[in-house]
Amino acid sequence: MSSINLAIVGVGKIVRDQHLPAVAANADYRLVAAASRNGKVDGIANFGTIEEMLEAVPEVEAVSLCMPPQYRYAAAVKALAAGKHVFLEKPPGATLSEVEDLAAQAKERGVSLFASWHSRHAPAVEAARAFLAGTTVRSMRVTWKEDVRHWHPGQAWIWEAGGLGVFDPGINALSIVTRILPRAVFATEATLEFPENRAAPIAAAIRFTDAEGLDLQAEFDWRQTGPQSWDIEAETDAGSMLLSHGGSRLAVNGEVVHAEPEQEYPELYRHFARLIRAGGSDVDLAPLRHVADAFMLGRRVVVEPFHD
Template sequence: MTMDSPIPLAIVGVGKIARDQHLPSISRTPAFALRAAVSRNAEVDGVQNFTDIEACLAARPDVKAVALCLPPEPRFAAAITALEAGCHVLLEKPPGATLGETDVLADLAREKGVTIFATWHSRFAPAVQPAKAFLADRAIRKVTITWREDVRRWHPGQGWVWEPAGFGVFDPGINALSILTEILPDEALLRAARLEVPENAATPIGVTMTMGIAGGGYEIDADFDWRQEGPQTWEIAAETDGGLMSLTGGGKTMAVDGKVVSDEPEAEYDGIYKRFADLIEAGESDMDMRPLRLVADACLLGRRVAVEPFHE
């Protein structure tokens, strides 16, 4: 299909990530025009607001695309509703509470002939593609991920992150895994994991993962932690025959042996909406589940260790 005019879009879930990232990027993307918002306790100025997606789509049949910014657990039902109505669907990460859910959504989108896009916003950080190009023809010796941040700063008052399907520290950790699976020339496979779960929570506050690649080769170590105060750390380092490649700032800056080779302004969510528009125009979908599969494998294979209760 060819888009001659902006696609009418509704945003579902008007929380911090929607206001900080989605709404500004939608306003900057000519391919979309925001027409409605859905939230139980918030509104977006300048558009029609609803408290549930069913009412929104019934009242606004002009809406042809939906951006789902809900937590993972309720997102599945909203996605089914949107797909059944013939809407293109953008899924905030993680794309589902289970791999089974994402399979169902991909199949339904195919059946309805619409686009579904599982977004991994960190893949659109400016230094990710330069890092991928650098590693493509290098011998990799070891990869280390350090993703440590303060949950109180980034998820204040959001108790759902500690409940089943809330993902715990995997909520940010999956960002690192989305970059890893994008830049590596090989498929990462989980070998072992340790999940530190507060006594009053169902999801981990700290995780270590050991990964490798099929047939051996090199090791990949990951350290995710939600207890870091002060400066936050989002780093991936790869030891190669061409030097030590490091991605810092969540993929914003790339350096080789300490020399910065890529450092551009962050525009992750602008990239997401451009990609969504391109997929719709091409009549395609993008449901890469490799980051979610690594999280699922860690939960299957990992050793759970109880740690002290978490109190905000």
């Protein structure tokens, strides 16, 4: 099969750290162009806007949209209107409604749309899903705490309305939870901590349940220094489960049963290529819906200012 001519829009930290290495290692793609207000990719055509890129490089077949979520819808509409397959970096958009509209547009135009939840592709996630499918889950604790200064240095957009704040990493945990649990859950209460000088939360605590009364609690915090915490613990009829290291390590009753190096973005691009070849789309909005519900239910608490 011939390579897919790919373009990337929004050349920032995540693109340099993850997207470019994953694409370079995948023979399914040929990176032919990039568009960004500030960044450039060496060795290919670079443009300031997606409009300029699409007009100048009509051979582009697929576009990865990696700008902040508040600006992604407008770019996706342009790419879909031009008949391009579209990869949406997580979160796929600033609102549920706009992503649902993009899915309808992609279907109408016969192109692929991929809402890419990278943490779902952590190596031990499917093993955790298989374990939970064979037992009854009694309770679950999600602890996702990290240092925002390390992972998002100087990135003002994450603190703006629509930037999600601590839900930018927290949605990664929710993407795993919604993949591994055998039943759908819903939020019942939430507390969101907002720095007094920011429009997005720096911490959140959420309780969830399901139709059978599951006790699920999640804690997200961006103020953790030192070792980072990306853990999902479950108590089940078959014993305890710990999915740790962001989904790359699974232990059951204290014994490690699955551990592999992280390959999330390479697998995302493999999946995107499969969708394009098969003429399909993958747009699961469950993680984003849980975030929206937390904002709807959440009790807002103002905490000390945050300064990068």
